[in-house]
Amino acid sequence: MVHFSFRQSLEILYVDYKEFNTLVAELEKIGQKVASCGPRVRVPTACGGCEYNPNGLVDTQKMAQMVDQRFFGTQTPHKFKTSFSGCPIDCARTKEMDFGFQGVVDPVWEEPLCTGCTICSEACKEDAIASDPDTGKPIFDPMKCIYCGDCIRACPTEAWQPKRYGHIVRIGGKHGRHPMEAIEVCRFLPDEKVAEAIEKTVEWYNANGKRGERIGNTLKRVGLEKYLAFMEPVFKGAEAAEPARQPVK
Numbered sequence: 219m220v221h222f223s224f225r226q227s228l229e230i231l232y233v234d235y236k237e238f239n240t241l242v243a244e245l246e247k248i249g250q251k252v253a254s255c256g257p258r259v260r261v262p263t264a265c266g267g268c269e270y271n272p273n274g275l276v277d278t279q280k281m282a283q284m285v286d287q288r289f290f291g292t293q294t295p296h297k298f299k300t301s302f303s304g305c306p307i308d309c310a311r312t313k314e315m316d317f318g319f320q321g322v323v324d325p326v327w328e329e330p331l332c333t334g335c336t337i338c339s340e341a342c343k344e345d346a347i348a349s350d351p352d353t354g355k356p357i358f359d360p361m362k363c364i365y366c367g368d369c370i371r372a373c374p375t376e377a378w379q380p381k382r383y384g385h386i387v388r389i390g391g392k393h394g395r396h397p398m399e400a401i402e403v404c405r406f407l408p409d410e411k412v413a414e415a416i417e418k419t420v421e422w423y424n425a426n427g428k429r430g431e432r433i434g435n436t437l438k439r440v441g442l443e444k445y446l447a448f449m450e451p452v453f454k455g456a457e458a459a460e461p462a463r464q465p466v467k
Contacts, residue, residue, distance in 0.1 A: 225299070227261040241388060252289030257429070259298045259420065264285055267304035267321065274304035275367055275383055276321035281412055289416055293294075295427035295436070300416065306364045313400045314384075314393045316433050317419055318430065321384040322365035327356060331377035341372035384408050384456065387415060388449075390434030390443070398434045403446060404456040415452050422448050 221229045233241055253259070262285040263298040265271065267278030281302045284410050292298075295329030301310040303320040312318025339347040346362035346367060349355070356369075365386075369378045384406035391400030407415060416417075419433075422445055437445055 223261075225261045225263050227282060229255070232448065251291045255297075257296050258296055259285070259289045259292040259294060259300070260281045262300045262302065263310050265309040267302065267306050269414065271304055272371070273307060274321065275323050276302070276304055276319075276385060276409065278302035278304045278310070278321065281319065281409070283298070284413055285416065288413060289420065290419055295429050296424055298420065298423065298433065306366045309394055312388050312391070312396070314391045315388070315400060316390065316392065317406070317416060318388040318400055319390060320388070321333075321383070322386050323367040323370065323383050324365060324380050324381040324406065325363070325367065325369050326378055327358060328377050328382040330354070331375045332356070333375055333377075335374065337372050337374060338369040338378055341368045343368065343401040382406055382408075385412065387453075388435045390432075392432055400434070401437070401442065402459040403449070404440075404453045404459060407453065407456045411452060411456070415449070416459075418449060418452050419445075 219230050219231045225231055230241070244249075245252060258458050262282040264278035264282035266274060267276055268274035269277065269279050285300055298316045300317045301312050301315045301319070303310040303312050305321050308320055309317070311460075312320045319447055334350070336349040336354045338356050339349040344362045344364055346359050346364075348357045348359075367380065372381055374459070385408075386402060387404040388400035388402050390398060392398050409415050423433050423436060426440050427433060428446075431439075435467075
């Protein structure tokens, strides 16, 4: 009997432990790894991303395939779950993962292209854009922006442009009996840095985590600042988690 787990990994049920090594050897003949459970990097999860979702900002499916090919089954002190959400709606629940990546876009307004139609202010669900009562042109409050790109998609004159795309990176989340919300550690990490971020985080986890300890608890015990210091070469060039942003007009 074969079962699909919640993360859609294939699990063969009711295997006698005496037959385990034989079964593993048989699966190796067809290139199938055995790693869906236990203290290791688990099957990644991802939403549709930009492949077919109009809200998608990053190629989450490509990222998940990369994790599956490069990291699936890597030994860790406890289970290590990754997920990829294509936009701030966060269907893949990056706040509940050991290591989560959420797609974001940084909008920039080009005034010469703006006609003052006010569509962007109506499209923004976060009240980050208000319309000037005299000109109709946007008054942007970056402190309220969640980088969803709704203003970019709604603008008929392309006055709102994508300055950059990337990922919000979160670490230390989990659900279960004692849930923890992941900590945001980086913003606008580019695609080309995602694999390195996972590799170095797993390296740090293996060096600092105790057997049976989720990475969120390792961070509590060892200190987030030590993790961030270790990851500084990877996160360099991206934004810190809490950048100082002031409203602009």
